[in-house]
Amino acid sequence: MRKIDFASQLNEEQYQVVTEGEGPCLVLAGPGSGKTRTLVYRVAYLLEQRVSPYEILLLTFTNKAAREMLRRVELLCGRFPAGLVGGTFHHCGNISLRRYAKEIGYNPNFSILDRSDSKDLLSQVLKEVKPSKEQYFPKPDILAEIISFAVNSCRPVDQVIESQFPYLSQFSPEIEELALLYQQKKREANVMDYDDLLSNWLHLLSTSPSARQFYQAKFRYLLVDEYQDTNRLQFEILKVLAEKERNIMVVGDDAQSIYSFRAAELKNVLDFPKIFPGTKIFRLETNYRSIPEILHLANESIKNNQNQFPKTLRSIKKSGPKPLLVSTEDGFGEARFVASRILEMVSENEPLSEIAVLFRARYQATQLEMELTGRGIPYIVRGGMRFYEQAHIKDILSYLKVLVNDRDEIAWRRILLQMEGIGSAYFRRLWERLGRTERPLVAFFDPRVFAGLPAGSQESLKKLQVLFRDLSGEDFANNPARIIARILNSDYHSYCLATYPDGPERILEIEELARIAVAFDSTERFLSETIMGEEYKGESFLFGGHTEKEYLTLSTIHQAKGLEWKTVFIIGLVEGRFPHAKALANGEGIEEERRLFYVASTRAKENLYLVQPIVEYGPDSNIIQRLSSFVRELPETCYQRLDKIFTESVW
Numbered sequence: 001m002r003k004i005d006f007a008s009q010l011n012e013e014q015y016q017v018v019t020e021g022e023g024p025c026l027v028l029a030g031p032g033s034g035k036t037r038t039l040v041y042r043v044a045y046l047l048e049q050r051v052s053p054y055e056i057l058l059l060t061f062t063n064k065a066a067r068e069m070l071r072r073v074e075l076l077c078g079r080f081p082a083g084l085v086g087g088t089f090h091h092c093g094n095i096s097l098r099r100y101a102k103e104i105g106y107n108p109n110f111s112i113l114d115r116s117d118s119k120d121l122l123s124q125v126l127k128e129v130k131p132s133k134e135q136y137f138p139k140p141d142i143l144a145e146i147i148s149f150a151v152n153s154c155r156p157v158d159q160v161i162e163s164q165f166p167y168l169s170q171f172s173p174e175i176e177e178l179a180l181l182y183q184q185k186k187r188e189a190n191v192m193d194y195d196d197l198l199s200n201w202l203h204l205l206s207t208s209p210s211a212r213q214f215y216q217a218k219f220r221y222l223l224v225d226e227y228q229d230t231n232r233l234q235f236e237i238l239k240v241l242a243e244k245e246r247n248i249m250v251v252g253d254d255a256q257s258i259y260s261f262r263a264a265e266l267k268n269v270l271d272f273p274k275i276f277p278g279t280k281i282f283r284l285e286t287n288y289r290s291i292p293e294i295l296h297l298a299n300e301s302i303k304n305n306q307n308q309f310p311k312t313l314r315s316i317k318k319s320g321p322k323p324l325l326v327s328t329e330d331g332f333g334e335a336r337f338v339a340s341r342i343l344e345m346v347s348e349n350e351p352l353s354e355i356a357v358l359f360r361a362r363y364q365a366t367q368l369e370m371e372l373t374g375r376g377i378p379y380i381v382r383g384g385m386r387f388y389e390q391a392h393i394k395d396i397l398s399y400l401k402v403l404v405n406d407r408d409e410i411a412w413r414r415i416l417l418q419m420e421g422i423g424s425a426y427f428r429r430l431w432e433r434l435g436r437t438e439r440p441l442v443a444f445f446d447p448r449v450f451a452g453l454p455a456g457s458q459e460s461l462k463k464l465q466v467l468f469r470d471l472s473g474e475d476f477a478n479n480p481a482r483i484i485a486r487i488l489n490s491d492y493h494s495y496c497l498a499t500y501p502d503g504p505e506r507i508l509e510i511e512e513l514a515r516i517a518v519a520f521d522s523t524e525r526f527l528s529e530t531i532m533g534e535e536y537k538g539e540s541f542l543f544g545g546h547t548e549k550e551y552l553t554l555s556t557i558h559q560a561k562g563l564e565w566k567t568v569f570i571i572g573l574v575e576g577r578f579p580h581a582k583a584l585a586n587g588e589g590i591e592e593e594r595r596l597f598y599v600a601s602t603r604a605k606e607n608l609y610l611v612q613p614i615v616e617y618g619p620d621s622n623i624i625q626r627l628s629s630f631v632r633e634l635p636e637t638c639y640q641r642l643d644k645i646f647t648e649s650v651w
Contacts, residue, residue, distance in 0.1 A: 002078035004044055014038045017249075017282045018045045024242070024276035025249040026269070030313045031298075031602040032289030032564070035251050039223055040072045042249065046221055047081055057219040057241070058086035061226050066091070069225070085219075089234050090194055093201035096215065097192070103208040104200055106190060113186070113193040118144055125181050131174045136420075136491075136498035138168055138175065145501040147179050151195040152231040152263040164261075167497050167504075198233050205240040216244040227252030231263040239275065246276065254309055255302050258558060258596050266592075270307060287313045287602075289564055291320035294601060294608050297638040302598045304633055305591045313602075323601075323608035323639040325631065332519070334613040335371035338569050341609070342377060342552060345567065352378070354566035356553040358600045360578035360593075363387070363509035364571060365554050366516055372552065382555035392496055392506040393513060397527070399487050400480060403471055404524050406441035418495055419464060421457035429453075441468065463491055480517035480526040481619035484510065504582075518617040557600045568604035570597075571611045574625035597630045610639065 007015055014034060017027050018041045029035035039058070046056060060066045066087045074080040085092065094112070101108040113121065122140040131137045138146070142165070150160045157176045161168055168175070186192060192200060205212050222242055224230070227250035230238075242248035254269040273279040287295055292315040299312050328334040342355060359365050366387045372379050387393060395418065401411040409431060416427045433449050434440040443449060445465055450458045467490045470476065476483050488510050496510075497503035520526035553565065572578055578597070583589030601608060610631055616623045631639075 001044075001047060001081075002076070004041075004048065004076065006041060006045060010038070010041060011286055013282070013284050013286055014041065017284070018042045020280070021249050021282075022247060024246055024272070024279040025282060026272045026279050027249060027251040027282045027284065028309050028311055029251050029253055029284040030287060030311055031253065031256065031599070032287040033284035033313075034286075034288060035253075035284060036069060036072070036225070038284065039225055039249075039251055040069060040076055042223060043073050043081075043084070044076050047077065051221060052083065053081035054083035054085075055218065055220040056084055057092065057222050058084070059089055059092065059222070059224045060086070061088060061229055063088060063091070065225065089237070090197045093197040093237075096201055096211070097197065097204060100204055100208060100211040103211060104204050105187065106192075106200070109190070111189075111191045112197070113191050115144070115194075117191075118193045121185060122178070122182060125178055125185060129174060129178045129181060131171065131178070136494040137171060139499050142168070142498065142501050142503075143175065143178060146175060147182065148195050149263050150179070151199050152233050153265075154232045154236065198237065202233060202237050202240070205237065212240065215241060220245045220247055222248040224248070224250040225252075228254055228257040228266070228269050229259055229262075229264045230268050232265055232268075233263075235265065235268045242276070248276065254307075255305070255311070255595055256561065256599050258561065258592060258599055260592055266307065269309070281309070283309075283311050285311050285314055287315050289605055290602060291315055291317045291606055293320060293322045293638075294604050294606075297323050297608070297634060298598050298601045300634050300638050301594060301601065301630060305594055306587070307591055320606050321640075323604075323610060324642055325610045325612070325639045326642045327612045327614055327627075329613070330615045330617065331367040331515070331613045332371075334571055334611050335367040338368055338571065338609075338611065339371045339375050339377060341569075343375065350567070352550045352552045355569075356555060356560065356563075356565040356567070356603065357569045357571060358555055358557050358560050358603065359570070359572050360557060360580060360596065361505060361508060361572075362556055363505075363512035364577065366509075366512055368554070368571065370516075377552055378550070379552040379554050382553060382559040387509070390506075390509070392500065392510060395492070395496075396484055396487055396510055396513060399467075399471065400483060400523050400527055402441060402468075403483070404527060406439060407435075409435065412440070415464070416461075418492070419457070419460035421454055421460055426453060426457060441472070444468065460491075467491075478522045479619070480520055480523040481514045483523060484514040484517055485619045488514070514619050515617050518619065557596050560603055561599055564603050564605055566605045567607040567609075568600070569609040569611060570600050571613075573610050573612045573628040573631055574616075575628055576625070578628050579630065594630060597628075 006018055010018060011034075014037065017025070017038050021042055027035070027038070029038070043056060043058060047053060058069060060069060070080070070084070070086045073084065097106070097110070098108050101110060119140040122143050126140065146157060146160055146165060149164060150157045153160065157179050158172050161172045161175060186196065205215065219241055222238065224238065229252070238248065250272065252269060254266060257264060257266040257269065260266070273281065295313040295315050302308070303310065326337060328337050338357060342352070345355065346352060357365065357368060365381070369379075369387055388397070395414060398411040398414040401408045402415065412431060412434070413427055416422050416430060417424070429452070430449065434443050437443040445468075450461055453461070467487070470486060471483055476486065488507065493507065496506055500506050517526050576584070579590055579593035583593045612625070612627050612631070614625055616625050
């Protein structure tokens with residue numbers, strides 16, 4: 001193994017972790033503090049101390065992160081230490097279960113279900129359970145989400161529904177029954193889904209003395225990356241593995257714990273010293289990413305949280321500009337300011353790849369996407385597709401398309417297939433009747449068009465008749481915003497919640513679509529100017545008609561964690577949006593939202609823009625939006641205000 005001068009290659013904080021990390025250790029690693037470097041050097045140090053690589057388990061959260069960490073270990077040591085085990089929790093669970101499968105009633109050749117396979121099996125189980133005939137029983141996507149959350153949080157299904165999916169509470173007994181049958185079917189088929197790789201691993205370690213003793217003796221040193229993202233199930237696995245040797249080092253940042261919606265638990269960090277008495281607590285507070293002014297804002301923000309291990313980030317960089325607070329008249333003005341400033345930076349030779357726009361929720365970037373497209377600025381949306389290409393947005397727009405052009409067969413198909421009891425065959429029968437008429441929408445109001453269809457299907461179509469009759473009335477003429485609001489207040493609301501795991505967020509996006517539509521004086525113009533008139537080329541995720549290698553990044557803050565850019569814009573900084581309205585009801589929710597703001601701020605290396613749109617337009621009224629409490633609570637020394645309020649609109 002190559003000789004390493006640890007003292008000269010690490011800063012004082014990192015060196016202390018690497019050389020003094022015996023026993024239970026909690027390493028609180030601030031953003032940009034070199035936590036991965038510290039873990040890699042810790043592995044190298046253990047090997048230099050003649051710890052066998054077979055006795056080290058290095059756990060990460062993605063296969064990509066695991067490969068990168070093992071590659072860096074190899075580069076540092078000069079060769080790969082044969083026997084070193086590194087990977088995700090699921091990867092290590094799979095290896096362990098193959099060895100001891102029979103101890104928990106499985107054969108070692110069990111198959112692993114991917115997400116699609118899991119949903120297919122849930123669909124089969126649905127047919128056997130024959131759930132309530134009430135409309136909009138949750139689809140397999142949502143059932144998989146509920147069951148997965150219950151497994152990873154170690155909580156009963158009914159509790160998960162009550163806390164995470166309260167709008168599905170009427171189906172709770174049937175979902176519980178379905179979850180039990182799903183587990184039974186997997187065992188009978190000798191298959192496991194991804195969550196079983198963890199839950200069965202814990203079950204194995206808890207019930208098999210031979211397996212527990214083997215892995216407790218084998219893995220004398222446990223090193224865990226991104227510990228703040230662990231859930232209760234993963235925590236319980238670590239507890240068992242570390243019970244004997246107690247050499248467990250977890251590295252993470254409680255101030256970046258932002259994934260509670262995935263069952264991640266902040267308590268895993270906060271309670272670590274209680275679970276492992278004698279824990280050494282280290283802090284990595286030297287930041288190599290951001291200028292002092294940005295870190296000052298981040299430090300001042302996060303200190304408002306009560307549930308945390310306090311730390312203060314310190315920059316090694318020279319001073320630079322203060323973060324800039326910009327107020328715009330509305331969302332269109334916000335989009336115009338961001339796009340204009342980006343073009344200015346590009347003209348000053350700033351690469352687009354060094355610029356990002358971050359937002360709390362996906363829908364907040366809608367006006368910006370329109371502005372970027374109009375100005376020819378290429379961009380990607382991390383972790384998602386273009387706003388108007390999303391299924392629920394296309395659902396809503398299909399109604400508007402029929403109102404403008406009722407011979408649009410594709411739009412009719414999309415609408416009718418949403419109806420209970422209408423499949424492809426029934427749609428074809430309906431369209432054969434409607435399509436041969438001069439005005440299909442007028443013909444749709446004729447009761448004879450439903451002849452021969454089952455009673456349940458006819459009931460759904462009658463509701464659709466009522467909706468279209470309303471939308472065709474004078475109150476909705478040339479008012480696309482009111483049309484969208486009326487569609488959302490129909491059965492589509494329940495359909496959305498039953499169909500999409502993130503139904504509540506999608507409903508917010510539809511509400512945003514209605515706000516955008518306020519700026520248009522006709523439904524036809526709204527469709528043509530915002531959707532139909534746009535052409536997108538290049539890769540599926542690259543928008544704006546460009547194929548350049550360089551592009552602007554648009555991202556939710558959750559998707560941006562772990563990344564960095566020279567310039568970052570945080571948009572939508574108003575109360576009810578960021579912090580999100582659903583978080584305002586409790587302290588824990590507000591603290592997680594503040595951690596999101598902390599994560600967003602610390603993505604920026606040199607320039608940080610905080611943007612507030614003042615007015616929110618609605619179908620029936622306009623609202624003055626209050627500046628986000630996360631900005632209002634900051635000392636004014638943390639930022640500089642831009643005096644001019646941007647009022648120009650893209651329209």
